[in-house]
Amino acid sequence: MPSETPWVEAKEHAGTLLLALGGPWITQRIGAQAEALGATPHGDARRVELDMAAVEAMDTAGAWLVIKTVKHFRALGLEADIIGASAATAGLIETVAKTDSPGLPAPAPENALIAVIVRLGAATFFVGREARDLTNFLGHTVVILFRLAVRPWRLRWTALFSQLEQTGLNALPIVGLISFLIGVVLAYQGADQLARFGAQIFTVNLVAVGVLREMAILLTAIMVAGRSGSAFTAQIGTMTVNEEVDAMRAIGLDPMEVLVAPRVLALVVAMPLLTFYADIMGLLGGAVMATAVLDISFVRFARQLSEAVSLWSFWIGILKAPIFGFIIALVGCYEGLKVSRSAESVGRQTTRAVVEGVFLVIVLDAMFSIMFSYLKI
């Protein structure tokens, strides 16, 4: 009857320990019991024999256990032999024994404290290097853009328009929806607070300034970083993995000109347009909310709007847009070109592109706020 698991029977007779092995000695059946083969107590025996006659099947795992056992007993100064092995089993044992694997070199052990310091240092260096390389890339991109401004026929117009469609036109629904909802939220929360002073009408001011100066542009930038910045990294990164970027260089095409320039220009153009659209949708959301809960009609909302905000509030939002678009595209393309040749790296760089893009946008926005407050606009 074929048995489910490998078994061992130990018998000691006249100074000889006889280990009779049987059953399937294969990877999927070997358990703790079979692994303990080498630990069989040998008592006073001077000689060990491993009888393989009842072994039904053996693979490299089984063969290795047998070899290990023989080595173990020989190391203890005993004689050890394999008997009763079929030709196939003997051949397998010989093959495995010949590999004479010295065991895998263990990964170098780490001191936890040192490891933390090393990681901290590596991360600090990484941030510094990343800042330097990104600045470098910024300079390179600006040079390429100036070169294209002098020779506009070298720009990939088809790529530019295709990117404009993907990053601008296709983003309209989601950007519009989010801005509309933010307009609603601002109006609702503002009305709640301002009602305490009987100043509901100033909800319009709150919505207008909030949406035009900050909310529309910031939310658009965050959406675009998530949608398009990540897409740039993934597209260029996959091309890097496939060696397409290297192929371009070899043919004499400059990836900066072919891949980076159209994407950067597309976002520089698309961002102000998207922001303008987000302004309108945000104000619309505020107006709808004002009509619904505050009884401020659309006409009154519009009249209050023209008194509440100067044209500057609108221009401040729109002026920031191309700069944010430039930064998002720059980071997206930079991270894409930094992908190494593995699938994992595409994912890592894409995450980094979004995080760095959003981070830089918000840092810049804070700097703009400070600057504008000094300029008193």
Place this chain on the structure above:
Amino acid sequence: MDPHRDRDPPIIRIRDLTTRFGAQVIHENLDLDIRAREVIGIVGGSGTGKSVLLREIVGLMRPASGRIEVFGQDTAALDDAGWRALQRRWGLLFQDGALFSSLTVAQNVEVPLKEHSNLSHALRRDLVGIKLALAGLPPEAANKYPSELSGGMRKRAGLARALALDPEILFLDEPTAGLDPIGASRFDDLIGQLQRALGLTVVMITHDLDSLYAICDRVAVLTGKRVKLGTIEALLREPDPWIQDYFNGPRGRAAANTAVRLESID
């Protein structure tokens, strides 16, 4: 060669296999029998569906119709547990190794062992060492990541992973493509040795005529949407124009001459 082998039931049996991509028919009523412990080379022009056939046998793709039996089991009728049991009995080497890029070489080889056995960690490490040595990799390679290896080393690591569970059938997709001629012939030797030592059945897609002459017992030629199977001598008598061009072209003749020379040296 074992004289009784012809009478044994085939280890892989394909009947009336038809594959279509849309309106394009790749295989039509294809039959193929592969016996245990033989080395089969699958050849054919580009687009004749060599890789597709391999993917259908291992269940990565489903044929439009037909029956594929492996170890006498109809693969289309298997449930999940049946598939898992079957998958343990074969190993697959993809063209570029298809190693998991986030794991080291040793971890890559350990994956099937972890998934399909109850071995202790120490024994698994020992076995990984043996498989790497069998595949001809130096122990230093164990802790490297696939991106740090050369193409030939990646193939060897892929082979070690394919061998992890001591499979009965080894499927190889263009094992020598992209290797230099010396590396390719070493890889052929390695597969031949492993096949003899471990009693494997090897099914390999190849374009490499030298491999065909060096290690294949029989060759399956995909031509006219079906398979012509036989030894190279038998195939040379086939009137099929593709087969004639293939074996009697300048490269085919050169490979045949090399093979004859090597045999006379032996």
